[in-house]
Every structure is written in structure tokens, then in C-alpha cells.
Amino acid sequence: MIHRNRQNQENGNKKGATMEISEAELNARIVELDEIHHDVSLPALQEGAKDWADEVARERSQVEARSRVNRRTFLLGVGATVGAGALLAACGASSSATKASSSSTTPTLSASTLSDLHVAALAASLENLGVYAYTAGINAAKAGKLGAVPPAVVVFAETARAQHKEHGAAWNAILRASGKPAVTVTDPVLTPVVNKDFASVSNTVDLAKLALEIEDIAGETYLSAVGVLAQPIAIRTAASIEPVEMQHSAILNFILGTYPVPNAFEPTTLARSTSDYPKL
Structure with missing residues (x-):
């Protein structure tokens, strides 16, 4: 107990059940x-x-607003990567993509x-x-x-x-x-x-x-x-x-x-x- x-x-407790x-x-x-x-x-x-x-x-609204900004940044980065094609690949696109991806992480x-x-x-x-x-x-x-x-x-x-x-x-x-x-x-x-x-x-x-x-x-x-x-x-x-x-x-x-x-x-x-x- x-x-x-x-x-x-x-x-x-000794006084009983009354x-x-x-x-x-x-x-x-x-x-x-x-x-x-x-x-x-x-x-x-x-x-x-x-x-x-x-x-x-x-606070939650602010977090979600930052998240939307990060997603837009990430998508713009992806678009630029696709448009630049081989040129970006030659210049280290994988590094740029990694940075863009990390910036898209949803804040808490x-x-x-x-x-x-x-x-x-x-x-x-x-x-x-x-x-x-x-x-x-x-x-x-x-x-x-x-x-x-x-x-x-x-x-x-x-x-x-x-x-x-x-x-x-x-x-x-x-x-x-x-x-x-x-x-x-x-x-x-x-x-x-x-x-x-x-x-x-x-x-x-x-x-x-x-x-x-x-x-x-x-x-x-x-x-x-x-x-x-x-x-x-x-x-x-x-x-x-x-x-x-x-x-x-x-x-x-x-x-x-x-x-x-x-x-x-x-x-x-x-x-x-x-x-x-x-x-x-």
C-alpha cells in the first residue's frame, strides 16, 4: 500500500471502520x-x-512559421540544383544539398x-x-x-x-x-x-x-x-x-x-x- x-x-487507523x-x-x-x-x-x-x-x-505558431520558411529554402535549393545540373555536380552539389536538407529540419x-x-x-x-x-x-x-x-x-x-x-x-x-x-x-x-x-x-x-x-x-x-x-x-x-x-x-x-x-x-x-x- x-x-x-x-x-x-x-x-x-486504530479507531475502527467508523x-x-x-x-x-x-x-x-x-x-x-x-x-x-x-x-x-x-x-x-x-x-x-x-x-x-x-x-x-x-510558440507553436512561430515554430510552424519557421518550418515553412525552412521548407521553402530547401525546395529553392533543390530547384537550383536541378537547374544547374552537371555544373553544380562538378562544384560539389552534394555538399550544398546536405546544407539545404539540414536547414529544412522542422524546429521543435x-x-x-x-x-x-x-x-x-x-x-x-x-x-x-x-x-x-x-x-x-x-x-x-x-x-x-x-x-x-x-x-x-x-x-x-x-x-x-x-x-x-x-x-x-x-x-x-x-x-x-x-x-x-x-x-x-x-x-x-x-x-x-x-x-x-x-x-x-x-x-x-x-x-x-x-x-x-x-x-x-x-x-x-x-x-x-x-x-x-x-x-x-x-x-x-x-x-x-x-x-x-x-x-x-x-x-x-x-x-x-x-x-x-x-x-x-x-x-x-x-x-x-x-x-x-x-x-x-
């Missing part, structure tokens, strides 16, 4: 979460994602942009994993497979899932603007682990523990990304999501009866590495 050895989480917060308290936390998301974090995310997508689209997006897009792809796969896990939990709860699940827990899961969907949509909008395909898969490294862990989920507390692990990984990955991303607009986008993941974690800690802010400073020991995600 993916976990961190936290004393307060271990203490909460929720350690009243439904009224949980519903109040959900309302606060949704209000902050729609009033503050989501507008900031959408603005940042749009600005980043526009910036990447402009800058290294910093590609690196940032790599982070965007990883983030999208993590958001997809959140949607996937919450959907599995919601379906299991509604099917009666987890025993008596308080309705407020399902409401929280549906709220968190909706927010993960919105985060994933923002990342994929940026990828599409860059000419890259949208990421529709779940995190390729974590998915089999989550599937294995979910097979052992039998009650509300088990479900909350698994969700907390996923949310902690997501939050720490975004915090780590802030130090990895190169472009200010990319940093702003990631920074607008990280607090939402931490809010999810705080509510899940409430459900488990553990302290909602277990660390004075959020660590990054669980952060996902972009090297695990296939190159774009």
Missing part, C-alpha cells in the same frame, strides 16, 4: 470546499491554463516548454487517477459493497471527483493547444497499485485511507512541480491546484479522525517523477 509512516494517521466526524460537520466542510473551489481556485486555474495555452499556441518547441508540457501530461494522468478512484469508491458504496456508508461521504467523493475532472480538463486544454494529444489514461505507475489496494477496501475508513494516499501524492506532486516548472505561467497553474488537493486531504483526515494538517510544511517525498511518464 502506498503510505507514509505518520504517527497521527496510524492512531486514526467515520470520526459527524455528517453535519462533513457537509459543512464540503460546502466550504466547493465554495472556495468555484470562487477562488477554479477561476485562477482557468485563467492560468488559458494564458498558458495561448502562450504555447503562439523550446526545451523549457516541452519540459513543462511533460509535467502537464503527468498532472493530467494523476487527475484521471483521482477521477477513476473516486468513481470506483462511489460505485462500490452505492452498490452496498462497503457496508453502511454515510451519505455525506458519497457527496464528498462526488465533489472531489468533479474537481479532479476540472483540473484534468485544464491540463489537457494546454496539451491540445501545443499540438499534443490529450491524456486520457490514469497514472501508469500508480494505477496497478491503486487497483490492488482497492481490492482490500471493505468500509468507509478503508476508502478514506486510499483516497487520502492518492490526494497526498497529488498535492506533493504539485508542490514539487512548482520547483520544476520553468515558465511563470506554468508555475501559476500548478500552484492554483495544489491547495485544492490539500483541502481534499484535510477533509479525509477529518473523516479518519486524524489532525487535518499533519505537517507544518508539506513534504514532497511522495511526489511523482515526470521521468515515469512517456515522453510527448
